[in-house]
Amino acid sequence: MAQELKDKIERSREDLLEELKEFLRIPSVSAQGGARFRECAEWVARKLREAGAEARLMETAGHPVVYAEIGQGERTLLSYGHYDVQPPEPLELWESDPFEPEVRDSKLFARGVADDKGDVLARIQALRLYREVFGEPPFRLKFLIEGEEEVGSPSLGKFVRENADLLRADACLWEGSMQDESGRPLIFCGTKGMLYVELRAKGASHDLHSMYGGIAPNPAWRLVQALRTIKDETGEITLDGLHELADPPTELDLRAIEEIPFDEEALRASWNVEAFDRGLTGDALLRELLLRPTANIAGMHSGYTGPGSKTIVPSEAFVKMDFRLVSGQSPRRVMQLLREHLDRRGFEDVEIVDLGGLEPAKTPVDSPVVRLAVESWREIGRDDAVVYPTVGGSGPTSFIATDLGIPTVMTGSVAWAGSRIHSPNESTRLEDYFETVEYFATLFRKFGER
Amino acid sequence: MAQELKDKIERSREDLLEELKEFLRIPSVSAQGGARFRECAEWVARKLREAGAEARLMETAGHPVVYAEIGQGERTLLSYGHYDVQPPEPLELWESDPFEPEVRDSKLFARGVADDKGDVLARIQALRLYREVFGEPPFRLKFLIEGEEEVGSPSLGKFVRENADLLRADACLWEGSMQDESGRPLIFCGTKGMLYVELRAKGASHDLHSMYGGIAPNPAWRLVQALRTIKDETGEITLDGLHELADPPTELDLRAIEEIPFDEEALRASWNVEAFDRGLTGDALLRELLLRPTANIAGMHSGYTGPGSKTIVPSEAFVKMDFRLVSGQSPRRVMQLLREHLDRRGFEDVEIVDLGGLEPAKTPVDSPVVRLAVESWREIGRDDAVVYPTVGGSGPTSFIATDLGIPTVMTGSVAWAGSRIHSPNESTRLEDYFETVEYFATLFRKFGER
Numbered sequence: 062m063a064q065e066l067k068d069k070i071e072r073s074r075e076d077l078l079e080e081l082k083e084f085l086r087i088p089s090v091s092a093q094g095g096a097r098f099r100e101c102a103e104w105v106a107r108k109l110r111e112a113g114a115e116a117r118l119m120e121t122a123g124h125p126v127v128y129a130e131i132g133q134g135e136r137t138l139l140s141y142g143h144y145d146v147q148p149p150e151p152l153e154l155w156e157s158d159p160f161e162p163e164v165r166d167s168k169l170f171a172r173g174v175a176d177d178k179g180d181v182l183a184r185i186q187a188l189r190l191y192r193e194v195f196g197e198p199p200f201r202l203k204f205l206i207e208g209e210e211e212v213g214s215p216s217l218g219k220f221v222r223e224n225a226d227l228l229r230a231d232a233c234l235w236e237g238s239m240q241d242e243s244g245r246p247l248i249f250c251g252t253k254g255m256l257y258v259e260l261r262a263k264g265a266s267h268d269l270h271s272m273y274g275g276i277a278p279n280p281a282w283r284l285v286q287a288l289r290t291i292k293d294e295t296g297e298i299t300l301d302g303l304h305e306l307a308d309p310p311t312e313l314d315l316r317a318i319e320e321i322p323f324d325e326e327a328l329r330a331s332w333n334v335e336a337f338d339r340g341l342t343g344d345a346l347l348r349e350l351l352l353r354p355t356a357n358i359a360g361m362h363s364g365y366t367g368p369g370s371k372t373i374v375p376s377e378a379f380v381k382m383d384f385r386l387v388s389g390q391s392p393r394r395v396m397q398l399l400r401e402h403l404d405r406r407g408f409e410d411v412e413i414v415d416l417g418g419l420e421p422a423k424t425p426v427d428s429p430v431v432r433l434a435v436e437s438w439r440e441i442g443r444d445d446a447v448v449y450p451t452v453g454g455s456g457p458t459s460f461i462a463t464d465l466g467i468p469t470v471m472t473g474s475v476a477w478a479g480s481r482i483h484s485p486n487e488s489t490r491l492e493d494y495f496e497t498v499e500y501f502a503t504l505f506r507k508f509g510e511r
Numbered sequence: 512m513a514q515e516l517k518d519k520i521e522r523s524r525e526d527l528l529e530e531l532k533e534f535l536r537i538p539s540v541s542a543q544g545g546a547r548f549r550e551c552a553e554w555v556a557r558k559l560r561e562a563g564a565e566a567r568l569m570e571t572a573g574h575p576v577v578y579a580e581i582g583q584g585e586r587t588l589l590s591y592g593h594y595d596v597q598p599p600e601p602l603e604l605w606e607s608d609p610f611e612p613e614v615r616d617s618k619l620f621a622r623g624v625a626d627d628k629g630d631v632l633a634r635i636q637a638l639r640l641y642r643e644v645f646g647e648p649p650f651r652l653k654f655l656i657e658g659e660e661e662v663g664s665p666s667l668g669k670f671v672r673e674n675a676d677l678l679r680a681d682a683c684l685w686e687g688s689m690q691d692e693s694g695r696p697l698i699f700c701g702t703k704g705m706l707y708v709e710l711r712a713k714g715a716s717h718d719l720h721s722m723y724g725g726i727a728p729n730p731a732w733r734l735v736q737a738l739r740t741i742k743d744e745t746g747e748i749t750l751d752g753l754h755e756l757a758d759p760p761t762e763l764d765l766r767a768i769e770e771i772p773f774d775e776e777a778l779r780a781s782w783n784v785e786a787f788d789r790g791l792t793g794d795a796l797l798r799e800l801l802l803r804p805t806a807n808i809a810g811m812h813s814g815y816t817g818p819g820s821k822t823i824v825p826s827e828a829f830v831k832m833d834f835r836l837v838s839g840q841s842p843r844r845v846m847q848l849l850r851e852h853l854d855r856r857g858f859e860d861v862e863i864v865d866l867g868g869l870e871p872a873k874t875p876v877d878s879p880v881v882r883l884a885v886e887s888w889r890e891i892g893r894d895d896a897v898v899y900p901t902v903g904g905s906g907p908t909s910f911i912a913t914d915l916g917i918p919t920v921m922t923g924s925v926a927w928a929g930s931r932i933h934s935p936n937e938s939t940r941l942e943d944y945f946e947t948v949e950y951f952a953t954l955f956r957k958f959g960e961r
Contacts, residue, residue: 253722257820265782271833272703272903274807275799276787281808281830282742289739292732332715337726349725357724358731359823364810365831370707370866372833373809380731381815383721383822416820453722 063440063503066194070499077186077498078169078491080108082162084178085171091124091145091212098145098208102127105144105181105206112189113197114204119224121216124208128227131188132198138508139203139230139467142181143210146173147483154485168488175489176482177236179475181206183494184234187501194502199509203230213417214457221460232430233461233469234504237452240477240493245322246443248434249471251451252458253354254386254421256395259414260284261379268364271372280378281363287408288380291356296339298356300395301402308389310352313426314450318347321447350453355385381416385455392418420459424468426450434472437504441496446472473500513890513953516644520949527636527948528619528941530558532612534628535621541574541595541662548595548658552577555594555631555656562639563647564654569674571666574658578677581638582648588958589653589680589917592631593660596623597933604935618938625939626932627686629925631656633944634684637951644952649959653680663867664907671910682880683917684954685908688924690943695772696893698884699921701901702908703804704836704871706845709864710734711829718814721822730828731813737858738830741806746789748806750845751852758839760802763876764900768797771897800903805835831866835905842868870909874918876900884922887954891946896922923950 070077089101102118102125109116109129116129124145149159149172157163159172173179188202205228207217221228240246262280269277293299325346329337341349359382364375384395396415403411424431426448438446452471462469475489475497476482520527539551552568552575559566559579566579574595599609599622607613609622623629638652655678659666671678690696712730719727743749775796779787791799809832814825834845846865853861874881876898888896902921912919925939925947926932 255822257822265784267782269782270904271805271807271809272835272905273800274805274833274835275803275903276791276796277782278784278786278788279808281811282738282746285735285738285808286742286744286746288732288735289744292736294736294739296732296736332717332719332727334715334728336728338728341726346726350723353725355721355724357721357822357824358729358735358813359721359821360814360816360825361731361828362812362816363808366810366812366829370831370833371809372705372707372807374807375810378811379816381820383724383820385722385724453725454720455722 062194066190066502067499069190069194070495073190074495077495080186081169081174081179081182081494084182085162085174086160088160089145089173089208090148091209092148098124101144102208108182108185109204112185113192114188116204119220121220123216126208126220127204127206129204130201132200132202134198134200134509136508137201137203137230139205139228139233139461140184141205141233141461142184142236143177143207144181145208145211146178147176147211149485151485156486164491167491169491169494170486170488172487175476175480175487177210179489179494180236180497183475183497184501187498187505190498191502191505195506198505202505203228210457217457218460221464225465228461228465230467232433233467234473235458235469235471236474237456238471238474239480240474241447242324242327242478244477246438246446246473247449248431248446249449249452250426250428250431251388251423251462252421252454252456253451254390254392254459255419255455256384256386256392257382257416257418258396258399259379259381259416260287261377261412261414262410264374264376266376268373268376271374274374277374279374281375283411284361284378284380287403287411290402290406298354300356300398301405302398303354303390303395306390306394307354307387310348310450311425314352315348317426317448317450318344318351321347321449323347351449351451352387354387354390355383357383357385359383385453386421387451388421388423391420419455419457420463422458422462422469423451424462424470428468428470430468430470433504433507434470437500437507440503440507441499473497473504512644516640516952517949519640519644520945523640524945527945530636531619531629531632531944534632535612535624536610538610539595539623539658540598541659542598548574551594552658558632558635559654562635563642564638566654569670571670573666576658576670577654577656579654580651582650582652584648584650584959586958587651587653587680589655589678589683589911590634591683591911592634592656592686593627593658594631594656595658595661596626596628597661599935601935606936614941617941619941619944620936620938622937625926625930625937627660629939629944630686630947633925633947634951637948637955640948641952641955645956648955652955653678660907667907668910671914675915678911678915680917682883683911683919684923685919685921686924687906688921689930690924690927691897692774692777692928694927696888696896696923697899698881698896699899699902700876700878700881701838701873701912702871702904702906703901704840704842704909705869705905706834706836706842707832707866707868708846708849709829709831709866710737711827711862711864712860714824714826716826718823718826721824724824727824729824731825733861734811734828734830737853737861740852740856748804750806750848751855752848753804753840753845756840756844757804757837760798760900761875764802765798767876767898767900768794768801771797771899773797801899801901802837804837804840805833807833807835809833835903836871837901838871838873841870869905869907870913872908872912872919873901874912874920878918878920880918880920883954883957884920887950887957890953890957891949923947923954
């Protein structure tokens with residue numbers, strides 16, 4: 062029957078592709094909204110119904126969520142994706158209309174094709190073909206497809222909390238995976254959390270002549286003095302209590318990292334730097350990237366920043382920082398730690414503005430859903446899938462993985478390293494698209510078998 | 512004869528004032544130049560000739576210098592001033608035309624009246640009245656009046672070097688003094704030097720997603736790490752070798768500071784801060800302001816500085832710093848120290864851009880010219896003159912004081928603390944103006960007596 066599925070996909074290529082193009086033609090830029098935005102949600106719900114599911118739009122304070130269910134059985138699989146896309150700007154850099162999909166060089170170009178419409182539709186098409194070949198699923202399959210992922214999922218947390226029973230599942234397939242430069246499918250078992258803050262210091266009520274540089278409080282220096290307590294001279298994070306919060310990496314995490322084929326030279330060259338921070342290389346580099354928190358300066362400003370010289374003591378200074386957090390490090394708790402850390406050292410005057418947080422999310426690399434993800438790749442002839450204990454980035458994964466405690470994995474995606482997600486000329490390789498349909502249909506079958 | 516001088520000034524008030532208004536009506540904004548700029552220099556030369564001096568315009572790469580000489584004798588006094596003014600903008604904040612002088616509330620309002628045209632003309636009028644009362648000066652009096660002070664005196668250094676013999680003198684009267692809030696005449700015996708630099712650090716060739724915050728070189732953090740070596744945790748400057756370069760303050764400097772009536776509470780309140788840097792108060796505060804170098808951050812920038820959050824590792828960062836330098840600390844040498852200091856700690860990658868320097872200038876507080884300045888105030892009934900070992904700011908004083916080794920003092924000025932120098936509604940109190948004429952005529956007499 063695996064061959065029957067393969068043949069069916071092969072025969073349906075043109076239809077599958079036409080359907081995807083239809084989806085891509087509906088502009089659904091969440092940052093811009095617009096008259097046709099809801100049409101896109103309704104289109105998705107219709108496709109879910111055509112695939113046999115019961116689908117409906119559920120309202121939020123922002124754009125609606127598309128929710129659907131199908132199948133009967135003891136076990137439940139939840140699929141998360143989003144039908145909204147990034148703005149297409151700058152338009153002049155697109156080689157074809159971002160909302161009029163075009164095939165060139167065996168790739169399909171359009172805004173959202175790789176993030177995340179291709180993935181969303183591939184899963185729906187996988188369900189439809191699965192049913193045609195295998196019949197009704199012997200498990201419950203739920204779809205949660207939101208319309209605000211590209212603007213930071215502002216309504217998702219509340220939606221998940223209010224619909225916790227509805228969303229209950231044994232495992233969740235998240236979006237956001239990809240194939241790497243060499244074409245290996247990547248499987249991510251978690252995301253880092255994040256705390257984004259602005260540290261602010263104030264000096265005099267107005268900029269002063271810098272003849273007073275020796276006696277006037279200087280807010281830029283004040284922040285430098287505060288920052289020096291957050292990292293030591295070697296660049297290690299020294300925020301009181303941060304490391305103690307972290308769940309230590311498991312043996313399996315460390316082993317997974319050893320098995321990741323990671324081309325650090327290519328990454329280094331692409332950044333055009335001589336070395337990574339603190340001279341990190343090899344597994345230590347990957348451990349830092351995937352399993353340790355960060356204290357990143359994303360921006361800073363004070364005083365005069367134009368050309369040449371201006372001799373002032375600035376009246377204000379700020380630093381924007383994002384802390385990427387690992388399992389155990391809740392942003393709310395880290396915010397408290399930061400305040401206490403600064404107060405303990407006499408920096409009560411340094412204001413901390415909370416610009417948002419995301420909980421970390423982590424599913425053990427030996428979870429059944431991770432095994433399912435790997436084995437489904439193997440089943441369709443791909444034995445090169447790579448398991449990452451986490452991805453270095455952050456996302457709303459935690460609403461499902463942490464808050465509802467549902468093992469969650471990012472696997473199977475129409476995107477690859479060259480897909481130019483969020484950039485002009487976003488594309489998906491056609492072969493990747495059809496393979497993704499086969500992958501999810503196979504994964505559904507394997508989930509039902511167990 | 513002192514009374515005769517006083518009476519003469521009293522009788523000439525209207526003429527002196529009309530002449531000043533004539534001077535103020537000629538726009539001489541050095542930053543803007545314009546058709547009438549040279550007319551202003553010629554006007555000054557004519558007034559010097561009318562006062563009996565031989566005057567001429569001397570060309571530079573920029574605006575011309577007005578040079579004049581009068582008198583015979585072994586000893587020579589040099590007077591420095593400038594005929595250029597700051598731009599008047601923003602015009603809408605002026606209550607009367609900046610180039611149409613107006614008397615209101617016993618003050619004369621016009622651009623340049625307090626900085627520095629009033630001072631320049633008061634000295635020329637003082638010479639004219641001096642001659643009318645006392646005859647030819649039994650010493651040589653030289654005038655150096657430049658036209659580029661308000662744009663940083665770019666031609667002055669070269670002019671002084673090329674005309675060192677012409678400018679030779681036993682003492683120099685600089686401009687830039689003032690009367691303080693309480694009306695006390697201030698005498699400044701020097702200016703701090705300055706080194707202005709930009710420290711620059713680079714990371715990747717483009718901003719990176721901050722998921723790489725733990726492994727990507729971050730130029731903002733790099734500068735924080737470099738800066739932490741320049742000041743210690745208590746805010747003391749720790750630049751290798753800087754303090755060793757400084758000539759230690761003399762006993763007389765320290766005693767002069769103890770005698771300065773300094774209203775630190777008023778200053779603190781005007782800045783709206785709770786305390787001065789490092790909790791400095793009293794004489795320690797004044798010593799820091801007047802006798803110690805600074806390492807000021809005048810501006811800094813890196814990465815994203817707009818509203819809200821953007822998660823990047825910036826590709827570049829810079830910090831603008833001015834180091835105010837005391838006697839012995841040449842900016843060129845401090846630049847070397849800074850480079851060596853950073854290199855020694857592994858910051859070879861941090862670029863230092865030299866944005867200009869000024870040498871410190873210092874005349875001992877017990878120099879004859881300082882005594883002359885104080886005694887001349889006393890002679891006209893003012894025993895409240897205050898001697899500052901230096902002013903906290905910097906200026907081109909060093910071309911004369913340091914390069915030519917001429918004892919130089921800033922004394923006698925038509926400006927007071929409320930003159931709004933460089934701002935709209937610049938003004939001089941009329942009484943201060945006539946007193947300044949008397950002061951300089953008296954000073955010339957006393958210089959001739961010795």
